[in-house]
Amino acid sequence: xxxxxxxxxxxxKKITRRDFMGAAGAVAAFTIVxxxxxxxxxxxxxxxxxxxxxxxxxxxxxxxxxxxxxxxIVALCDVDDRYAAGVFKRYPNAKKYHDFRRMLxxxxxxxxxxxxxxxxxxxxxxxxxxxxxxxxYCEKPLAHSIYEVRxxxxxxxxxGVATQLGNQGQxxxxxxxxxxxxxDGAIGPVREVHSWCNRPISPRGIDRPKExxxxxxxxxxxxxxxxxxxxxxxxxxxxxxxxxxxxxxxxVLGDIGCHQLVSIFRALKLGYPTSVEACSSGVNSETAPxxxxxxxxxxxxxxxxxVKLTWYDGGLMPARPEELEEGLRFGNADENLYIGDKGxxxxxxxxxxxxxxxxxxxxxxxxxxPGHHKEWINACKGGEPAGSNFDLAGPLTEVVLLGNVAxxxxxxxxxxxxxLYYDGPNMKVTNLPEANKYIRNEYREGWTL
Amino acid sequence: xxxxxKPKQTxxSKLSRRDFMGAAAAVAAFTIVxxxxxxxxxxxxxxxKVNIAGIGVGGRGGGDIxxxxxxxIVALCDVDWRQAAGxxxxxxxxxxxxxxxxMLExxxxxxxxxxxxxxxxxHAPASIxxxxxxxxxYCEKPLTHSVYEARLMAETAREHKVATQMGNQGQxxxxxxxxxxxxxDGAIGQVRDVYxxxxxxxxxINKWYWPQGIDRPKGxxxxxxxxxxxxxxxxxxxxxxxxxxxxxxxxxxxxxxxxxALGDIGCHSLDPVFRALKLGHPTSVEACCTLVNDxxxxxxxxxxxxxxxxxxxAPVRVHWYDGGMKPPRPLELEAGRNWDTNGTxxxxxxGMMLGNRLIPESxxxxxxxxxxxxxxxPGHHQEWIDACKGGKPAGSNFPNHAGLLAQVVLLGNVCxxxxxxxxxxxIKLLWDGDAMKVTNLPEANQYLHRExxxxxxx
Numbered sequence: 001x002x003x004x005x006x007x008x009x010x011x012x013k014k015i016t017r018r019d020f021m022g023a024a025g026a027v028a029a030f031t032i033v034x035x036x037x038x039x040x041x042x043x044x045x046x047x048x049x050x051x052x053x054x055x056x057x058x059x060x061x062x063x064x065x066x067x068x069x070x071x072x073i074v075a076l077c078d079v080d081d082r083y084a085a086g087v088f089k090r091y092p093n094a095k096k097y098h099d100f101r102r103m104l105x106x107x108x109x110x111x112x113x114x115x116x117x118x119x120x121x122x123x124x125x126x127x128x129x130x131x132x133x134x135x136x137y138c139e140k141p142l143a144h145s146i147y148e149v150r151x152x153x154x155x156x157x158x159x160g161v162a163t164q165l166g167n168q169g170q171x172x173x174x175x176x177x178x179x180x181x182x183x184d185g186a187i188g189p190v191r192e193v194h195s196w197c198n199r200p201i202s203p204r205g206i207d208r209p210k211e212x213x214x215x216x217x218x219x220x221x222x223x224x225x226x227x228x229x230x231x232x233x234x235x236x237x238x239x240x241x242x243x244x245x246x247x248x249x250x251x252v253l254g255d256i257g258c259h260q261l262v263s264i265f266r267a268l269k270l271g272y273p274t275s276v277e278a279c280s281s282g283v284n285s286e287t288a289p290x291x292x293x294x295x296x297x298x299x300x301x302x303x304x305x306x307v308k309l310t311w312y313d314g315g316l317m318p319a320r321p322e323e324l325e326e327g328l329r330f331g332n333a334d335e336n337l338y339i340g341d342k343g344x345x346x347x348x349x350x351x352x353x354x355x356x357x358x359x360x361x362x363x364x365x366x367x368x369x370p371g372h373h374k375e376w377i378n379a380c381k382g383g384e385p386a387g388s389n390f391d392l393a394g395p396l397t398e399v400v401l402l403g404n405v406a407x408x409x410x411x412x413x414x415x416x417x418x419x420l421y422y423d424g425p426n427m428k429v430t431n432l433p434e435a436n437k438y439i440r441n442e443y444r445e446g447w448t449l
Numbered sequence: 450x451x452x453x454x455k456p457k458q459t460x461x462s463k464l465s466r467r468d469f470m471g472a473a474a475a476v477a478a479f480t481i482v483x484x485x486x487x488x489x490x491x492x493x494x495x496x497x498k499v500n501i502a503g504i505g506v507g508g509r510g511g512g513d514i515x516x517x518x519x520x521x522i523v524a525l526c527d528v529d530w531r532q533a534a535g536x537x538x539x540x541x542x543x544x545x546x547x548x549x550x551x552m553l554e555x556x557x558x559x560x561x562x563x564x565x566x567x568x569x570x571x572h573a574p575a576s577i578x579x580x581x582x583x584x585x586x587y588c589e590k591p592l593t594h595s596v597y598e599a600r601l602m603a604e605t606a607r608e609h610k611v612a613t614q615m616g617n618q619g620q621x622x623x624x625x626x627x628x629x630x631x632x633x634d635g636a637i638g639q640v641r642d643v644y645x646x647x648x649x650x651x652x653x654i655n656k657w658y659w660p661q662g663i664d665r666p667k668g669x670x671x672x673x674x675x676x677x678x679x680x681x682x683x684x685x686x687x688x689x690x691x692x693x694x695x696x697x698x699x700x701x702x703x704x705x706x707x708x709x710a711l712g713d714i715g716c717h718s719l720d721p722v723f724r725a726l727k728l729g730h731p732t733s734v735e736a737c738c739t740l741v742n743d744x745x746x747x748x749x750x751x752x753x754x755x756x757x758x759x760x761x762x763a764p765v766r767v768h769w770y771d772g773g774m775k776p777p778r779p780l781e782l783e784a785g786r787n788w789d790t791n792g793t794x795x796x797x798x799x800g801m802m803l804g805n806r807l808i809p810e811s812x813x814x815x816x817x818x819x820x821x822x823x824x825x826x827p828g829h830h831q832e833w834i835d836a837c838k839g840g841k842p843a844g845s846n847f848p849n850h851a852g853l854l855a856q857v858v859l860l861g862n863v864c865x866x867x868x869x870x871x872x873x874x875x876i877k878l879l880w881d882g883d884a885m886k887v888t889n890l891p892e893a894n895q896y897l898h899r900e901x902x903x904x905x906x907x
Contacts, residue, residue, distance in 0.1 A: 205748075279775040281739065281749040282651045290662070291739045291749045295777050308777070315739040316774065319753040319766070320877055326889070331874040332737055417778055417788025431784075 040160045041133045042111055044381045050111045050135075055100045055125050058083030059239055060139055061116030064166065065091070067373035068114060068137070075107045082218040083239050098220050100125050104132055111135060112380050116166070118238070120248045121226040123148035127449050130155045130163075135380040137373070139166035140258035141250050142390065142397040146427055147440035149401065151449055153394030162379035164372070164386035165393035167258040171372035175263040177348035178336070180362035182267040186350055187340030189305045193264050194339075196312035197256040198332040202241035204251075204290045204314075205282050209234045227447035244287045250404055251288030252313035257400035260334055261311075262388065263348075265396050267338070268307055272424020273298045273399060278406035279414055281314065290314050294403040297419075311403060323351035398424070405429065405438040490583040490611050491561055493838045499585070500561045504549045504575045507532030508697055509589055510566030513616065514540070516830040517587070523559050526552045531675035532697050547677050549575045553582055560584055562837050566616070568700045569708050571683040573598035577907050580605045580613075585837040587830070589616035590716035591708050592847065592855035597898030599859060600885055601907060603852025612836035614829070614843035615851035617716045621829035621844055625721040627805035628795075630819035632725040636807060637797030639763040640726060644776035645718045648790040649710040650702055651748060651772050659699040661709065661772070662739060662748035666691050684905035702745045708862060709746030710771035715858035718793055719767070720845070723854050725795070726765055730882020731756050731857060735873065736864035739772070743867055748772050752861040755877070769861060781808040856882070863887070863896045 044050050053075035054065045065073060065087065077097040078084035088096055097103035104110065112135035115125045123143040126136050136156065142165050143149045156163045169175060182190060212232040215221040221233045228247045243249035264270065273296040280289035291314025298307045310318070318337060320330045321344050330346075338345040343355060350356040369375055375386035385391075406413060406420050409432070413420070421431045429435040443449070493499055502524040503514045514522060514536055526546040527533035537545055546552035549571075553560070562585035565575045573593040576586045586606070592615050593599045606613045619625060632640060651657045669689035672678045678690045685705045693699070701707035722728065731754040738750035749772025756765050770776060778788045781801050795802040800812060807813040826832055832843035845851045863869075864878060872890055879889045887893040901907070 277778055279773055281773045282657070289773075291772070291774070293774055310777070312737075314749065315737060315747070316749065316751055317737045319751075319768070320735050326876050329874050414773065415787070415790055417775060417790070419778060419784075 041135055041162070041380070044111055046378075046381045046383075048381075050377065050380050051109045052112045052114060053077065053103060053107060053110045053134075054087070054094075054114045054116070055103070056115060056117030056121065056139075057087045059116065060166070061114065062087045062090075064114045064116050064137065064139070064373070067371075068377060071112075071377065074109060075103050077103045079220040079223040080218060080238065082216065099223055101128060104128055104134075112137065112162070115139060117226075118224075118242045118248045119250050119254060120144045120228045120242075123152055123449055124227050124443075124447060126152050127155055130159050130161055133159055133161060135162040135376070136390075137164045137166065137376050140393075140397070141165075141254040141400055142258070142393055143401075144248075144250060144254075145439060145441045146398045146401045146405070148449060149394050149397045150427060153390045156390040162376060162386065163390040163393070164376035164379070165258060165388040165390065165397070167262050167388050167393070167396075168372035169259045170262045170266075170388045171369035171375060173368065174348045175266065176364075176366045176368065177362065178263040178338075178345070179267040180365055181345055181348060181350065181359075182338065182340075183365065184362040186343065186359055186362060187338060187345050188342030190268055190307055190338050190340045191305055192308050192310075192339040193268065194310045194312070194318040194337040195257075195260050195264060195335070196317040196332060197252055197260060197334050198315050199252040199256060199313060200244060200288070200290065202244050203236070204244045204287050205284070206244075206287050207284065208286050209236055225444065227441075227443040229442075229444055246286060246288065246408065249288070250401060251292075251407065253292070253294060253311060253400055253403045253407075256313070256334065257311065257403065258393070258397055260336060261309075261400060262396060264309065264336055264338075265399075268298070268304060269301050270298050270307075270309075270399070271301065271395060273309070273402070273422060275419040275421050276402050276406045277413075277417070277419040278403060278409070279417075280407055283407055283410045283414075285408075285410070288404075289407065291316050292407055294406060296399065296403070321346070321351060323355075325352055328353070395424075398427075405435055408438045409435050489609065490585055490837075493561060495835075495838045495840075497838070499834060499837045500559055502526065502552060502556060502560045502563045502584075503536070503543075504552070504563055504565045504579075505567030505571065505589075506536040506564075507534075508566065509616070510564065511536040513564045513566050513587065513589070513830070517564060517834060520562075520834060524552055524556045528677045528680040529675060529696065531673065548680055550578065553578055553584070557582060562586065562612070565589060567683075568681075568696070568706050569712060570594040570685045570700075570706045573602060573907060574684050574901075574905055576602055577605050580609045580611050583609050583611060585612040585833070586847075587614045587616065587833050588847075590851075590855070591615075591712040591858055592716070592851050593859070594706075594708060594712075595896075595898045596856045596859045596863070596885065598907070599852050599855035602855075603847045606847040606852075612833060612843065613847040613851070614833035614836070615716060615845040615847065615855070617720050617845050617851070617854075618829035619717050620720045620724075620850075621826035621832060623825065624805045625724065626821075626823045626825065627819065628721045628793075628802065629725040630822050631802060631805065631807070631816075632795065632797075633822060634819040636800065636816055636819060637795060637802050638799030640765055640795050640797045641763055642796040643722050643726070643765060643767045644770070644792075644794040644796070645715075645722065645767065646770035646775050646790075646792055647710055647714040647718065648773050649714055649771060650746075659702045661702040661746045662741070663702070663745050664742060665744045666694055682902070684901035686902060704744060704746065707746070708859060709750075709865075711750070711752065711769060711858060711861050714771070714791075715769065715861065716851070716854055718791070719769075719858060720854060722767060722793065722795075723850070723857075726756070726762060727759050728756050728765075728767075728857070729759065729853065731767075731860070731880055733877040733879050734860055734864055735877035736861065738865050741865055741867050741870070746862070747865060749774050750865055752864060754857065754861070779803075779808065781812075783809050786810075856885075860897075863893055866893070866896050869893050869896075 050071040051074040055077045073091045075095040077100045113129040114137045116139040215233040275297045278294045280292035283289045294311040296309040344351045379386045420429045499520040500523045504526045522540045525543045563579045565588040670692040672690045733755045736752040738747035741747040752769040754767045836843045
């Protein structure tokens, strides 16, 4: 059952203050029952502010907090004092923590948590919050492994909390237009789609450093490692550059895939793929490659034919389509190219330009968004579920991370050039069982989901 | 014109001993005219040996010299005598040189032919000097370092009527012939896409062939006594010697010396594609790649050429991948079969051919063998030896085949140049092969050749 369906159902049982204010006094009794007795999150009426805590606030987290700055920022948590210093200063009234577990235990007034730690810590933070009935905004990718994503998706559904993944592009007009063009049949049935991004921008294809410099006073390295396996501190891991290290990040695909593939997922109504294959400029057990191509096969869906999805990073991209007029940009930055039986679409633009002009706009069938973060705030206050709530973002992230499973099979898979056949519902690679070790990572002692 | 189809007049005026022996005594007078007056290479009868000199004999050159060692190896030239030591030792009677110019001048009378296997940037100066002296030339792939040089090599070979062969030995194979014959038999119908890929230069992080995507190292190492660094640099811009960064072998990744993975492997793996599809110049080329600088080629690239219709054959796109990138695994390839790290896939209207076999394998079994239309080769190096002795042109001779193939291969590298990368987001490079010009981005033409360092010319 979807989280918003559950919310609706429980609306009757656990009445919110909004209902109360406009309703008969008879129901007032319900509102004094403490929320932990009923379970589920505190109901916050639109007129009130959410009490939000941030976990991982130095980098992208700062931007997320700004986006929800209309609410009360009551607590902030980061393991890196120096990196987080600016954000701490911006919210002088927020309580400061290094350990999210202590923060969640101590700060009883938190309604919602914004998570923007490195990927490897997303799941443990999000799960702790969800289990305590907190709404969760979590940066993309939802988690570090497919298993974690699945568990988070299930837990959020069960807890009935409002969730949103940090793939803000999902809220854009462009995403809606892409869907509406496809659904209007503007390029006919789509059998092939390409998506690319010219990252990485941090080093890749390298080995673990041998030097062991001292940990800065301002950093709690053990907490930074969180559930990841122990290793000595080195400045090559943080900030930001953890993205290239398999123990912490998820490569370019994990970084950008949830942004860029969301339009494709929606427009083509994708679920789990049947297979995935990968090739790269060279991958090792430590870091993601400098460049890769990952290819998924999706089965037919709801009247749509099977489709092949190809992901490129590191500067690689498909060949320039002949329909694109000379002089129009076809760059390697971030783009999606849909190839249908009756035409092509680049992003949300039909090719060539003449065809786009002639076609005009597709009929509007999707509601527009009040803004990505606002969607979540609204959902936290009893509004409709956010566009990238975990029921939708979970499967998307699982598919994204499956690409990394193929990449991490490394030289073995590369040399044989085999596809991994995938059983999505059961989270299992069926033809090469050794790949399944990348679907769930072991946690360091002391850490559980 | 093929280089064995010499004009009649020339043929009569430069009679070989074979012609002489079987001909009327009346023509004998011609044979005593000194060769340099008439021009053209010495005619060598099959019963005689070709006098061969090697230029660049340490690496691949060592193998090439062994492959022609049924002939007389009269002189050997290398700028790196440590690298060349093994080859020197195997041919104790050959005179040793460091500078090919000195060798060609001093040994002019003793040399019929040269085998060139220097780094790419020296191929053209060495080969063209030799051809201008009417020496037959065997030159390693890629034929040259620049498109212009490749064109000039073909023209010079044609003009001097010397026997030539590029070092893409696969062209002599049974596999290449089967690919052609299968395509020509219509086994997969009209071919519209061809995918060619190599794992070079990287093949995974820990097993690389040579580095690309790196910057010029700082500093300088003392040049070993056994190496003449200035001669190694040859026509390229001067730069300090740094140990193991440029030589041996790893020069392939540097713009100034090598031609990247495409240059290294393209002339091998695109050769059968050119033959089977009867390709000429492409109409366009475009590319994408990983970060690239002015020092080295990128870690990985994909380059796409478009070729126009040729006779009955439909327009075709040729897609090149390197650095570990592969085209998508075709459904036609059975589930358990390897989709190798290097390969060639022809996609036709009526089927697919991987290497020289239709896929799936059941399709190949049902099809059997194509009718044999092509002559088989006596061996790649032997073809050249035969051509040097007045036999028919070798399969990868410069004027009819290798010059064009190398030009097209090297044109691909033009697309990767960092300075035009941004412009390339708006266009494909449109190519006028006959005029040797990029027509829609004039600044791209500067990469078709480069200025030589002072003291070096073609």
